[in-house]
Amino acid sequence: xxxxxxxxxxxxxxxxxxxxxxxxxxxxxxxxxxxxxxxxxxxxxxxxxxxxxxxxxxxxxxxxxxxxxxxxxxxxxxxxxxxxxxxxxxxxxxxxxxxxxxxxxxxxxxxxxxxxxxxxxxxxxxxxxxxxxxxxxxxxxxxxxxxxxxxxxxxxxxxxxxxxxxxxxxxxxxxxxxxxxxxxxxxxxxxxxxxxxxxxxxxxxxxxxxxxxxxxxxxxxxxxxxxxxxxxxxxxxxxxxxxxxxxxxxx
Numbered sequence: 001x002x003x004x005x006x007x008x009x010x011x012x013x014x015x016x017x018x019x020x021x022x023x024x025x026x027x028x029x030x031x032x033x034x035x036x037x038x039x040x041x042x043x044x045x046x047x048x049x050x051x052x053x054x055x056x057x058x059x060x061x062x063x064x065x066x067x068x069x070x071x072x073x074x075x076x077x078x079x080x081x082x083x084x085x086x087x088x089x090x091x092x093x094x095x096x097x098x099x100x101x102x103x104x105x106x107x108x109x110x111x112x113x114x115x116x117x118x119x120x121x122x123x124x125x126x127x128x129x130x131x132x133x134x135x136x137x138x139x140x141x142x143x144x145x146x147x148x149x150x151x152x153x154x155x156x157x158x159x160x161x162x163x164x165x166x167x168x169x170x171x172x173x174x175x176x177x178x179x180x181x182x183x184x185x186x187x188x189x190x191x192x193x194x195x196x197x198x199x200x201x202x203x204x205x206x207x208x209x210x211x212x213x214x215x216x217x218x219x220x221x222x223x224x225x226x227x228x229x230x231x232x233x234x235x236x237x238x239x240x241x242x243x244x245x246x247x248x249x250x251x
Contacts (some may be wrong), residue, residue, distance in 0.1 A: 010168050012038045012053040012090060019043040022093070024132050026052070026076050028069050037073055045249055049199050054090030062110040063102060066094055066104050070116025086201040088188040091240065092117050096145060096164040096172070096183045099124060122159045123148050123188060150203075153191050161194075163187045163206035163245055172217075174241040178219030197250055205246035214241060 012035060026037035038053040052073060057065035069129070073088070080086065095101045096118040100110045102115065118124045124145040153161040164172050164183050173181030191203040214237050216222055224236040 010055060011035060012055050014051060014053050015017050015037060016040070017043055019170075021048060028072060028073050034069075037069060039076070044199060047199050047249065049071045050084065051089045052076075052086065052090075054092055056087065056091070056093045056116065058093050060109060063098075063108050063115060066092070066112065066116040067111060067120055068116075070120035074120050074122075080094075083195070084194050085192045086190060087193070088121070088160070089186065091184055092186050096123070096162045096186060100147060101231040117162075117186065117188075118145070118147075119180050119229050121188060123162050124130075125152055125156075127158060131201050150194065153189075154194050157191045160188045160190055163189065163201075163243075166204055166206045167208070171208065175221075176241070178215075178222065185240055187243060193247075200248055200250050202233065202246040202248050207244060209242040209244060213237075 007128065021041040021043050024039045024042075026039055028034045028036050035055045040051045040052060040053065042049045054069065054073070054148045056069045077086070094115060098115040099113065099118040102112070103113055114120075126145060126146050147165060148159045149165070150161055153159050164186065170178075174185045175182040187206065188203055193199065214222055221231050221239055222236050222243060226232040227233055238243050
């Protein structure tokens, strides 16, 4: 029996040294080029931790395509117990502050300033400032919102915290170069990983790996090398840098 051929060039997966209790997919669409979101339940020393692996639509498509994935993920999160630990990670094809960076791009902004990573996943909150449409169009930034801080996260279980905020602005990039910085790879956490019990995020452990020759002296990522027939020449690395974070179990 032949297996159905996957037409998408990239799919998502999770490698784990911990036992996998279950796997399922958050279905985005029936289109074979749209990647579903992988949901994996891990057994970490008796505690269930859910990891959602994402690879949202690239920016060859407008923001409405990424909001589609974000809304489906957000709906799935609403079904979970509020105290259940989970991690959202992957290539969201969205900067951590996408609501600021895309707003003047008419090709991307087909959603009237709304973004999947910020608005749908609640990684921003009302700043208390009132802003007019004129000011927003003139400066291209909606200052009525701020990115969620750790303190805000601990007070509101509906919010999510993006770990990019732990790094200095000049270090916030895993795609592009040191001059054209993008944060499309993200690790996003709920309040349940900050409640002081069970599976917890180890504060300030988030970082980007730039060693072993992955970045050259000009601050550019050393991408994999391909020949005339697009074959891999065995040189170079991914066009994304590795992001990582530490977690721990508290008694």
